[in-house]
């Protein structure tokens with residue numbers, strides 16, 4: 001690459017992330033030039049309304065017309081930081097079709113249209129990079145794409161939603177109820193006014209779809225990821241879990257079973273000495289298991305304007321670097337379509353709290369119902385008395401279909417007073 005080559009970027013969006021990318025390009029220009037031999041600058045910035053006054057960048061940089069960016073032959077990289085699927089999909093498609101490289105932080109777009117966009121980039125011999133779409137500042141996509149080529153990955157566990165991790169940490173730390181911890185998260189800026197997509201696990205599901213696609217080179221989309229949120233996790237469960245040496249996290253789990261893939265998001269309990277158990281507050285972490293790497297954990301801030309901008313910058317630099325070595329490590333991101341492994345056939349360990357009548361023979365009746373389904377109890381604690389009697393149980397690993405059938409039956413026993421809500425326990429394999 002000639003020294004001091006000029007590279008021009010078209011920035012789509014100048015919000016929390018876009019404005020910080022602009023700022024980073026100014027602040028780190030010297031370092032970036034040293035590392036890449038190129039002078040990288042923003043030529044145009046697309047916004048919805050140019051009339052809104054903005055700080056940090058000259059007013060004549062802003063435009064409301066995407067065509068100005070698309071048709072500018074000097075702009076070789078488009079950084080999509082507007083979010084959502086429309087018009088982001090149209091813009092990214094048009095940019096790739098015209099041969100421009102695309103960098104995006106957009107998990108919605110990639111978890112729904114990623115496979116199509118990867119293929120398009122390949123066909124047009126250009127690149128799409130998306131480090132910032134999962135786990136903010138943590139360079140997990142780069143690690144999966146470049147450092148794990150020979151890792152023979154088997155499973156990925158992710159704490160990929162900072163809002164839910166903050167809420168569960170607050171509930172465990174203070175004993176707060178879910179709705180109070182959520183209110184605190186909103187007050188401190190860790191949760192949005194409408195937190196539905198975070199709380200329901202859907203945001204984490206989008207990120208796990210992207211991670212699983214990249215790690216296992218296969219098509220996994222948002223609709224392939226079953227998710228359960230944290231709205232039913234009670235502070236009582238967290239207190240009992242602590243007594244059992246367990247801690248709660250909203251986990252994304254992507255695993256290969258007999259060359260089939262299973263990807264899900266659910267609240268899970270982890271042994272307190274599991275590396276993921278100590279990831280607290282709004283932090284994110286991704287835990288990788290593979291034949292040749294044993295275990296590797298990456299952790300760090302999962303969001304934030306500057307943190308996310310730093311991931312966008314690392315993609316921009318990779319795009320520029322690749323010009324010097326075209327094709328190197330540019331194998332297709334998701335080149336196959338593995339079958340999905342059914343949720344029902346997964347073998348898991350469960351925790352269960354049952355509200356029961358306080359009378360003789362209750363435990364025996366419940367244990368025998370589980371026994372009929374070959375579900376075996378590993379440990380049981382009896383809590384409370386009278387109207388508030390409870391059994392807190394942990395089970396040996398069991399096929400999920402058998403377990404679900406057994407709790408449906410247990411839930412119908414006269415001595416059981418409320419619907420059983422089991423929580424999976426991860427990292428408890430025997």
Ligand SMILES: NC(=O)c1ccc[n+]([C@@H]2O[C@H](COP(=O)([O-])OP(=O)(O)OC[C@H]3O[C@@H](n4cnc5c(N)ncnc54)[C@H](OP(=O)(O)O)[C@@H]3O)[C@@H](O)[C@H]2O)c1
Pocket residue numbers: 012013014015016017018046047048049050052080081082083084086087105106107132133136302303304305308
């Ligand atoms: N914020 C984070 O911490 C974070 C973390 C990880 C990933 N991300 C991802 O990063 C992306 C950007 O997020 P953000 O927080 O920076 O969003 P944001 O603050 O809402 O900014 C969005 C920007 O896009 C512009 N925009 C929106 N729709 C547009 C349209 N139809 N045409 C032209 N411009 C449009 C807006 O223009 P106006 O200024 O005119 O309104 C604004 O400048 C999203 O994909 C998000 O999921 C964000």
